[in-house]
Amino acid sequence: MSKPRTYTYFPGCMIPYRLPHFELTAREVLKKFNVELETHSEHSCCPEPTTFTGVDFEAWVTIAARNVAVSESTGNETVALCSGCFHTLAVANHMVQEDEELKKRINKRLKKSGLEITGKHTIKNILHVLHKDIGLDVIKKQVTNPLTSLKIAPHYGCHLVRPLEATHMDHAENPQWMDDVIRTTGAEIAEIEDKMACCGAPIMPSGEDKALTITASRLDQIKASGADAIVVVCPTCYTQLETQQAKVADKFETEYNIPVLYLGELLAFSMGMTDIVTANQRRFHRVKLGALLEKIGGTP
Amino acid sequence: MVKQETMLDLEFRSWLLEQPEGETLLRCYQCGRCTSACPVAEIEPSFNPRLFLQKILIGDKSIAENQLVWNCLTCEQCEVRCPEHVKIPHILILAKVRGLMAGNVPLAALDRARTIISEGRSLSVSSPMLKTRTKMGLPDLGTPSMDQIVAMLADIGIVGKLENVKSVYGDAEDE
């Protein structure tokens, strides 16, 4: 086997310490393509883009730039599995690229730790790696258990995609990359109204009622599409659509029972690695996966 | 006649325009597409991004202390639809920053910021979780050098700010 392709993995906080099944399935799926994720102990919180920005933007962009600079020192491209982390690193990197004054100011601060941000480093998310670097044809070859019985609702989430000038994704309103990756597993894509609608999570700290109203509307849209499951990339969207799903259903006196999967979990199913999902399902999935597993011929 | 408070207001506007991407505010021609695109405005009539931009444009700094700005999802739907590519969520972020010392910051946001500055993570890492990671065969991630990070932020003064801020948000708003 040839030398593995190595990325510097930016872990952040939510995925490694709340939802490690994201990391596990991503690593296992990427191994199939000879891709390795290397960590660096100097990576801190990205910091997250929904509240820390509004506390102190200058500190946010500086810490984010430091994380990019740490990545740069490894010589490998960076992949962030979490959409919030990806957004933070990509936006900070882009801002530094565009604003010489900012770059100077930040590099002056980084110098104390012997770090430097050039603005030229590449920050990727899992879709860049799967869709662009690995390629759909190569992924398809690893699909041993086609999920043709499933209809999947891809929920992209805002921070994975926007703003385009920093994320370098395919489209701000009608992205296709996750749809394409899901199709390689044999699953059908459910047509959801308002493809890029927000999950509501960012305003949980400031207005939970409004946040949950938005979450309910998102779940309603997905339910109407007849999807068997929602697939996400972002751990925050996951928390909102999965962990909070029962709470939303109670609040609005309705029922959803829509399983939510991380994209890596869906790919694991399709590549015959159902075990790594089922081993952790009780702990990380509040919405039961039983019916879904039965449908794809796994053990419920 | 120029009054004292008007000058103070213009200082807020000038500060904002000097921030990275802050000058995109000047492209706003108040068409209101942001407000009709906004998912929060749809459920909360007092949340009006166009009006917030108008206030900042005319030098009204009250927006920084208005709790409504924290209702922005940062989903960027407004920005995607804005015919002038105004960085609306970013401008609201800058308004939040200016409201910090007046306490316009949700408790959960403040707690999270304090955790980040002291531990380098947005959440506390528990030992059971570290065990879970080991059990799952996931590598140890190590810990970043917090002293270096804090030293790097010295000129921004965030540590002092976080020590002194008192959130005006009640506990009920806390997650």
Place this chain on the structure above:
Amino acid sequence: MTKTAVVIGAGLAGIQVAQQLTDLGIVVHLIEKESIIGGLSTHLGRVFPTGDCALCLDASTEIFDGQHRRCQYRGLVTEKKNLKLHTLTEIKSISEVDGNFKISIKSQPRHVDLDRCVVCLECIEVCDVNTPDEYGIRGGTRKAIFRPIPQGVPLAPLIDMEHCTKCGKCVDICKVNAIDLEEKESTKTIKADALILATGVEEKVPLDFPGYEYRTSEDIITHAELARLLDPAGSTNGEVTTSSGNTVSEVTMVLCVGSRDLDAAEYCSQACCTYSLKHADMLRDLGIDVTICYMDLRVPKSSEHYLTLAREKGVKFLRGKPDSVIIRNGKPMTIVEDTQSQKRMQIESDLVVLASPLSPLADQNDALAEFIGEYGFISRVAKEGRVYACGTATGPTDIPTSIAEANAIALQVYTDLEGGV
């Protein structure tokens, strides 16, 4: 020696500049890619500033005196000896040799001889083919041998070979042997001393304007389409109907759909405010309620009466740019902030009419590439003493301004070619 000018585009500006120059003794070749002259105006029905039929605004010195007009339909474009009209013709290349232009053109066959045809139109009656009418809306059809509009100049029909079955019925019935089903395209080279670009604009079809479901709904239309609905000679006989054939009682209009927008046309299309008001007035006369969503109203002084009239007739004005126009329960719904009351509105109506940008046609022809400037428009003097532009080719504007500019350019060309003080 007699000088020759080539005018590209026989819209209102092209017709005007061509007539003025022939009147001044210059030989003019007027090149038009469509089968009839008039350009955008042939789609518009009534036009400002007077609300007359667009086709009346042919070149005429009396054009704005309110007394007498010559009609394009009964005009002189096909009658003047030193004005040669080439329809169905495109520019293939332009080269400059010793201070003269060599312009090669290619004409598609009309299959009807303009010199022989007496416009009895019996050929159209015997044709068995029915195909969608480009000028129609709500399902209007035409024959394979047809006239795009009854008043189109030249008056003779043409044959659309894409749909013609070559059954020969039209050939048999024609008493003057004007029809030749085998006519081939022809090419020609014209030597000219000056070149005038009057290539005009088209209404951009807002197929993919984000948030607006124009592509999927026949009840979300453009102003050019509304003009076809309002035209008494059009396929609906002037009746404004929904796609399902119902009577329309409420119309919402949206201005600047893709104008003054960094993702679409950055410029202001200048004429849309006024034609929206004109259409609003016409709809009010039919008893239809109209709401106009605008950012600001840019109406030139010569057309301000349309605004006054619209206010008097009870047109509702709402200041705000809608984020979306979607279909809800089978009807178009416009979602917009009324920026004056600061209320987010959801307006249901039977029809939504979008003011889409006027976009330049010159950049669709590679032969003209060297003259194209910002946004695809052309400077009035594109090349000193040689190449000129007028009308909407220089930037979107209304008809009165187009005509005035054509007059000015005619004088400039004449002065440059014939000398003067």
